[in-house]
Amino acid sequence: MPTASFAQLPNAQPTADIIRKDILANPGFGRYFSDHMAHIRWTLDADWHGHEVRPYGPLTLDPAAAVLHYGQEIFEGIKAYRHADGSVWTFRPEKNAERFRRSARRLALPELSDEDFIGSLKALLAQDHEWVPTPSSEADECSLYLRPFMIASETFLGVRPSHEVDYYVIASPAAAYFKGGVEPVSIWLSSNYKRAAAGGTGFAKCGGNYAASLAAQKEAEAHGCGQVAFLDAAENKWIEELGGMNLFFVFKDGRIVTPKLTGTILEGVTRDSVLTLARDAGLQPEERHISIDEWREGAASGEITEVFACGTAAVITPVGELVGEDERIRCQPSDNPVAKQIRRTLLDLQYGRAEDTHGWLTRLV
Ligand code: COI
Numbered sequence: 071m072p073t074a075s076f077a078q079l080p081n082a083q084p085t086a087d088i089i090r091k092d093i094l095a096n097p098g099f100g101r102y103f104s105d106h107m108a109h110i111r112w113t114l115d116a117d118w119h120g121h122e123v124r125p126y127g128p129l130t131l132d133p134a135a136a137v138l139h140y141g142q143e144i145f146e147g148i149k150a151y152r153h154a155d156g157s158v159w160t161f162r163p164e165k166n167a168e169r170f171r172r173s174a175r176r177l178a179l180p181e182l183s184d185e186d187f188i189g190s191l192k193a194l195l196a197q198d199h200e201w202v203p204t205p206s207s208e209a210d211e212c213s214l215y216l217r218p219f220m221i222a223s224e225t226f227l228g229v230r231p232s233h234e235v236d237y238y239v240i241a242s243p244a245a246a247y248f249k250g251g252v253e254p255v256s257i258w259l260s261s262n263y264k265r266a267a268a269g270g271t272g273f274a275k276c277g278g279n280y281a282a283s284l285a286a287q288k289e290a291e292a293h294g295c296g297q298v299a300f301l302d303a304a305e306n307k308w309i310e311e312l313g314g315m316n317l318f319f320v321f322k323d324g325r326i327v328t329p330k331l332t333g334t335i336l337e338g339v340t341r342d343s344v345l346t347l348a349r350d351a352g353l354q355p356e357e358r359h360i361s362i363d364e365w366r367e368g369a370a371s372g373e374i375t376e377v378f379a380c381g382t383a384a385v386i387t388p389v390g391e392l393v394g395e396d397e398r399i400r401c402q403p404s405d406n407p408v409a410k411q412i413r414r415t416l417l418d419l420q421y422g423r424a425e426d427t428h429g430w431l432t433r434l435v
Pocket of ligand 1: 146147148313314315381382383384
């Protein structure tokens, strides 16, 4: 695929080498940003235009910009990985580009082509490749987290799709999303809140879904949990997903089950990859409804041996327990071998330590 032509406007005051190295040694998640950002503008009359990579910095938005009032916004999460030979790669970017277009359609935003989406990642990395951390060992899951997003920037308070839109990509060096790395996390079962309903925006990656999960996330934290699990809005029975990750259940007999996509669940790229890698590993993946009772009973009987969460930011993280108002659901103690094996296979692929048999990697630099 040809790279779209992006004007390069270099930052005249880039971060000093010594400061960048310090940041890359301990980046945390989402706290530091590289020196540039990619930008493309859309207007109703002129379509997409003005492709550029310019210095990272605050945006100038009119206080009446539509996004600030009606939340017409979508985003993506995708990572850049440094391989042992110094080259930089990303993982299944065409899946993110496709999901970005699905999200755009739902939020009445303009659709961006694969060429512009992947081209914007390449153009940004052409400037900021030094921001991609080098893993210190196979256990080090550092990367450059890329955050493409699109906002309604028209100055207009009427409620209708914006006639002016801006697309950006920013980049943030990242270590493990959860401080404990691969240590099991506790999850809070939200009974007060729902994330999505049929016909709503559950499948779209829009800021509103995450904003709506924050009150439940606060509840989770108040109960000592790192994430929140949501049940479906219609029956309050079926497991959907976490605030920002999909869920998998490993059964004793080799089945591995994830909630079926019904329009209320985010179609995770990691989720889709886990389904394939599980099949490669001889497990039987199933996409189907799974109820909270099945989780309770399966954990108690030992039928369900592991539960794990997955996402671009979190990779694969075992779930230690599900905590509800009056209960704690725990699988029998285990070292989470299936989660760890799939996680290892995925990371080996992403960091170029294993053969890319599915053709999932795209070189950025
Ligand atoms: C991702 O996994 O990339 C996400 O967008 C989720 C967010 C919780 C960081």
